[in-house]
Amino acid sequence: MMDDNLLLKFALDAGELMLASGGETHRVQDTMHRILSVSHSTGVEALAMSTFLIVSIPSKKSGSLTLTRGVYNRSVNFGKICSVNEISRAFVSRQITLKEAAKRLEKISHTSAYRPISRIISSGVACGGFTLVLNGKLIDALAAFLFGILIGILINHSGKTKLPSFFTCLIGGFIAGAGSVIFQRFVPSAGTDMIIIGSIMPMLPGMTMTNSIRDIMEGHYISGTSKMAEALLIAFAIAGGVGFGITTMGH
Known part of the structure; x- marks a missing residue:
């Protein structure tokens, strides 16, 4: 059974990293939606704006789980966008687990491409x-x-x-x-x-x-x-x- 809270956090982390690195809004939103759809086929919502993100998935216990996050950093780093795409695709295709994907994403977020x-x-x-x-x-x-x-x-x-x-x-x-x-x-x-x-x-x-x-x-x-x-x-x-x-x- 997949941890819904960890899944939401992973989707937000991926979306934030892409948006802060210069990714388009529709690309960020599509990536988050694909990540959330791994656990739930219906009722999944992902919304990306220029400064904030919203993700929501259905929950049997509480009805629904929703998280939001503000994104205020701005840069241009296509390398990070490509890396996030690779991780999300590997996770969606079941090549890596959720915890492995979250660890890889955290490692990317703390690395700087150039000094x-x-x-x-x-x-x-x-x-x-x-x-x-x-x-x-x-x-x-x-x-x-x-x-x-x-x-x-x-x-x-x-x-x-x-x-x-x-x-x-x-x-x-x-x-x-x-x-x-x-x-x-x-x-x-x-x-x-x-x-x-x-x-x-x-x-x-x-x-x-x-x-x-x-x-x-x-x-x-x-x-x-x-x-x-x-x-x-x-x-x-x-x-x-x-x-x-x-x-x-x-x-």
């Missing part, structure tokens, strides 16, 4: 690379690399201090805007526009916007519109930070 220093350096490399791709000069790419490092440090620090993404992007935009103006004063041949465009790349809400459109197309209108509002708010924060930085430096 902070790797993410910071990658942020700089991405900024410099995008500048070159967008026909920027080599000196522009160098400046974008330096500001990308600073923005990477900011993003890493904001994740530890739980700083809202709006303020993180506002400060990051200011670094890109003000930094590009200061850099051009020392290197007149540099282009502020190319430096800014490359520097803000790590903060752009491309994944959030993509997921919002996919959720809307799947019929999850509340999650889709809320994610779209989040993406637009982040975009406004970046634009406001860049504008404020350029104005402050008197460009």
Whole structure:
């Protein structure tokens, strides 16, 4: 006999890990529903929203068992999403037991794909690379690399201090805007526009916007519109930070 409470917790853990790693709402909801359906063929409910999860299964003793959980962490980690998919599929196909699946999931949730220093350096490399791709000069790419490092440090620090993404992007935009103006004063041949465009790349809400459109197309209108509002708010924060930085430096 399967433990219903452990099954509910496993479904919530899997859904939370996927949603926090950048998974689409409909994918998270489908995964939780498949996990719960292993024990109960009918009466199973799983609901995923942009910030919370609800799972429910029928119970002979209490009528029904329902658990909810808020999800407030946000990141992009496709490796964790794939790992959760593999575990859930193995559990649904009866290849592993519920306890084994829960242990594997807990192990994945506590592992970090990349070290902070790797993410910071990658942020700089991405900024410099995008500048070159967008026909920027080599000196522009160098400046974008330096500001990308600073923005990477900011993003890493904001994740530890739980700083809202709006303020993180506002400060990051200011670094890109003000930094590009200061850099051009020392290197007149540099282009502020190319430096800014490359520097803000790590903060752009491309994944959030993509997921919002996919959720809307799947019929999850509340999650889709809320994610779209989040993406637009982040975009406004970046634009406001860049504008404020350029104005402050008197460009």
